[in-house]
Amino acid sequence: MVDDKMNEGSAMECVDTQDTLPERRLSPRDTFAAMQYPNYRIWFAGQLVSLFGTWMQVTAQGYLAYQLTKSAAFLGYVAFANGIPVWLFMLYAGSVADRVPRKRLMLYTQSAMMVLAFVLAVLTFTGAVRPWHILVLAFLLGIANTFDSPARLALVDQLVDDRRHLSNAVALNGSMFHVATALGPAAAGAVYALLGPAWCFSINGLSFLAVIAALLFMRLRPVPLSPRDQHPMAGIVDGLRYVWQHENIRAVILLVGITSLFGLSFSALIPAWAIKVLHGTSATGATINGLLQSARGIGALLAGLTIATISHLKVKGRIATFGTFAYPVALLAFAAIRSTAPAMLLMALVGFASILVISLCNVLVQSQVADSLRGRVSAVYSLVFFGVMPIGSLLIGWLAQWTNEPAAIIASACAALTGAVLIWMLLPRLRAMP
Secondary structure, three states: OOOHHHHHHHHOOOOHHHHHOOOOOOOHHHHHHHHHOHHHHHHHHHHHHHHHHHHHHHHHHHHHHHHHHHOHHHHHHHHHHHHHHHHHHHHHHHHHHHOOOOHHHHHHHHHHHHHHHHHHHHHHHEEEEEEEHHHHHHHHHHHHHHHHHHHHHHHHHHHHHOHHHHHHHHHHHHHHHHHHHHHHHHHHHHHHHOOOOHHHHHHHHHHHHHHHHHHOOOOOOOOOOOOOOOOOHHHHHHHHHHHHOOOHHEEEEEEHHHHHHOOOOOHHHHHHHHHHHOOOOOOHHHHHHHHHHHHHHHHHHHHHHHHHOOOOOOHHHHHHHHHHHHHHHHHHHHHHOOOHHHHHHHHHHHHHHHHHHHHHHHHHHHHHOOOOHHHHHHHHHHHHHHHHHHHHHHHHHHHHHHOHHHHHHHHHHHHHHHHHHHHHHHHHHHHHHH
């Protein structure tokens, strides 16, 4: 069990990567430092292809759900169904990620997600798809994602040989995700308009072959695992106690929760926004939806590259704090816009500022956690990030149905701004984090 010496032990076991890498002027080499490692290059390429497909499916599925139901609230239900497994299984999944090889666990989860994508494609091709199918498949996909997330976050440490470059690898992982966020939705909008949603789901299913192949090709160094005979509940308790006793990690995870609840839930309304606010037609709505999602992804990509470039500098806490104020202000401005081009620009700003916070939080957690608890702490991080987001999506969907979409986003942005003020007042330690 974790005792009072855990924080001291972890300080020796997991040296803060920023203390071993001297501060210096910014250089383009800093942005892609982790790319020097073959395992990381293989992983990056395979995961990038897979995430591109994932974002095609996310975009097409949301728009299909809205076409079938004409309900903004149903968009929240889909996000909520996807998030239920996070609450049910995430902590257990973190314990599993510390007890079995993470590469093996991810082969199982990625294969399961591939099968689910093909099932949705077949249902859509045959015209049999119904709203309840989308809910059930979203729930099953949530289970696979729940076991995949802590393993994926913890795997990054095995992809680089020099711990000095761990923060850069974590930041580049975020950039990889945001490249897919920028390109996948736009592609989905075009494919949806030309060929229909089933092809988006089929492309996603095929894209999983890339990450499965990457996992099979990688040769990873071993990491310490928890004893196989340890009761899962004991491992879960160890992880929770570690997070609670580690004041820096506890503060960062609280910030993640606030950002996920109020700063990211607005994305559930984008399909409805494209039609009801930006006046998309049945022919143009899917394209506008994809463009908005991609604009958000472009902003997020710029944020990820910014973090990768400054990953060796000790300013992460200050920049994350700035982001907590920037994204709700941008979101308020977005709620007031009624034409597509300015809306895309503001959506890019929202994506930049919100992901600046989320990605920096992930970097700060991964650079401080002990190796032996990396899976369980990643699970707590994922539980807060992914578990809170569906609640925010459900609430904003209800509010949009009760009032309208702009009012719902304004309320969410005001709540996020209030959270930023409280964090500034109550958590000064966050601004001091390196």
